Amino acid sequence: MSARKTPTELADTIRQNLDLDLDPIREFLSAAVSAIDIDPLRPGPRPRLVAPSVALDDVTVTVALTASDPSYLGTFDRTTATRMVQVSIQARSATAPGTGYPQRRGPAVRLPVEEQIAWVTVVLGDWSDYAYRVVNEEGRYRIRPEFFVVFIDRGGTLRLAPSDLQWVLISGGRCAYPEKLIPDDPELRAYLRRHGDLIPADLVPHPQGTSPQVWAHQFVSHLTATLADELGRIGNGRWFTFDEISLHGHSTVIVRYTWHLIDGDKAYGFDIDLAGVRAQRLRMFDDLRARTAATRIAALPFDQPVFRTPEMIDGVTWVRFGTPE
Incomplete structure (x- = not known):
């Protein structure tokens, strides 16, 4: 042989x-x-x-x-x-x-x-x-x-x-x-x-981004996955309750959650302008990836943030992302 x-x-x-x-x-x-x-x-x-x-x-x-x-x-x-x-x-x-x-x-x-x-x-x-x-x-x-x-x-x-x-x-x-x-x-x-x-x-330098339509769905997917991961780490439902994660068209994502504190609950909302977030990531970090943009925003509720210009509407503290600073 x-x-x-x-x-x-x-x-x-x-x-x-x-x-x-x-x-x-x-x-x-x-x-x-x-x-x-x-x-x-x-x-x-x-x-x-x-x-x-x-x-x-x-x-x-x-x-x-x-x-x-x-x-x-x-x-x-x-x-x-x-x-x-x-x-x-x-x-x-x-x-x-x-x-x-x-x-x-x-x-x-x-x-x-x-x-x-x-x-x-x-x-x-x-x-x-x-x-x-x-x-x-x-x-x-x-x-x-x-x-x-x-x-x-x-x-x-x-x-x-x-x-x-x-x-x-x-x-x-x-x-x-x-x-x-x-x-x-x-x-x-x-x-x-x-x-x-x-x-x-x-x-990888100068990472590319997908089309706005695909980018929007990728953003929501990575946002949801990161939130689920963070909740799993701290014990789901102990400190936070997420009431809404929704994509409106291909331009806006809304996140609503409640932070359970000893002094009482606080309701928050994120109003995320996807085109604005994408443009900011490109300008500041030369990064067009939906994953990095989504994971950064998703980690914020768990870092005890102090938001600079929130807006209180009907008891909900709204924070806008992607709008001109």
């Missing part, structure tokens, strides 16, 4: 023994880097390779590429125009699926991970040093396409993924996680050993 070959050995075999036309892929990758707007690339035909497997007999491998804006997946620097190149790999038996049905495709085959990585190395070249394999739990139970991704900005700088990337949105299913491909570059290998293979989201 012959020893299993490494991804590097299999990549060399692919390059040496298969007559592959990589020009369409090279042109696609070049366009993905240089395009001012990545969206026009998406409707076009996806470049792909169809070739025999170099590790399995009578198996055909299909490798396809796409490019997209990954800003909805996690925290990226909004000044770099980062784009995500995704490589999907699928293998099928090349034998006839059955007499009388020549038009049917052969059944899906599980391609060894070593050959998957070899194909990624061939199509991405040096970019593969920064590539991730997206592992999905469903892959343990059924054969499905395999996905690899790499991030690169318009200047041609390759990027590691942020720590808050939602990998499951790439692969589908209920749970997914990344496996960083081992790079050939020794300096990058040394960096990964020291710092890990993901960039902490809080260290």
